[in-house]
Amino acid sequence: MPEDRSVLTRPATPPDETVAYGTDPDRIADIRFGGEQAARRPLVLLIHGGFWRPIYDRMHTGPMAVAMAAAGWTVAAIEYRRVPQHPNLTIDDVAAALTGLPAKVRKHDGRVLVMGHSAGGHLALWAASKRPNPQLMGALALGAAADLQLADALDLGEGATRLFLGEDPRNRADLDPKRMPSPAIPVTLVHGEEDDVVPVSLSESYVAAHPRARLVKLRGVGHFAVIDPLSRAWPIVMEQLEQLAG
Numbered sequence: 001m002p003e004d005r006s007v008l009t010r011p012a013t014p015p016d017e018t019v020a021y022g023t024d025p026d027r028i029a030d031i032r033f034g035g036e037q038a039a040r041r042p043l044v045l046l047i048h049g050g051f052w053r054p055i056y057d058r059m060h061t062g063p064m065a066v067a068m069a070a071a072g073w074t075v076a077a078i079e080y081r082r083v084p085q086h087p088n089l090t091i092d093d094v095a096a097a098l099t100g101l102p103a104k105v106r107k108h109d110g111r112v113l114v115m116g117h118s119a120g121g122h123l124a125l126w127a128a129s130k131r132p133n134p135q136l137m138g139a140l141a142l143g144a145a146a147d148l149q150l151a152d153a154l155d156l157g158e159g160a161t162r163l164f165l166g167e168d169p170r171n172r173a174d175l176d177p178k179r180m181p182s183p184a185i186p187v188t189l190v191h192g193e194e195d196d197v198v199p200v201s202l203s204e205s206y207v208a209a210h211p212r213a214r215l216v217k218l219r220g221v222g223h224f225a226v227i228d229p230l231s232r233a234w235p236i237v238m239e240q241l242e243q244l245a246g
Helices: 036-040 058-070 087-100 119-130 148-153 160-165 201-209 234-245
Strands: 017-020 028-032 043-047 075-078 112-117 136-142 187-192 214-218
Touching: 028 058, 043 058, 043 087, 043 119, 058 075, 058 234, 075 087, 087 119, 087 160, 112 119, 112 234, 119 136, 119 187, 136 234, 148 160, 148 201, 187 201, 187 234, 201 214, 214 234
Parallel strands: 043 075, 043 112, 112 136, 136 187, 187 214
Antiparallel strands: 017 028, 028 075
């Protein structure tokens, strides 16, 4: 069954504001505020996917961020540097967003949840292990590239893993969620069983290494449905976010 990619180009209402978390042009985040309920909930830091390539940016997260704000969450959809063979720039930006944005954004309770899709799911899992901000309380990874060595072996994204890292992923275990220390915070992975972009085997591999993490597998669901508010998978994604928020 072909993947429905319509969410990637579907228009969304503009963000309520755009906030910088550093001086680089890519260190910005689009903020969408939830209603009164959001003030009693964590800030959701949303990390877009795109196999870490510079041609893909945060714009395609607009529909999901709008839906999350409408459901009562304050969402910060971050941009970050995507420079081939320079993964530390990307990692530094994610860490800086997690440490800097919560104080710059209103309407949340001070806690933070990180949520990412695909390559953004990889970065969310990295953040869960490193926890650069002690207020980070949970991670939700959607269709995540959770095992870089397996992603490389499967040649996902036509060599995307090596293009991102600039080297064999066996040399960068420090950036490979499967091989990093198990997170001390709750982690949930949601993965469609029909995902032919990032197969569910990557999330299964991660959970085998980190058994405290939860894996929710969705039958008949592909790669993009988990970020599409119009899909039947979306209510399950939101339910998992609610559970992480406690």
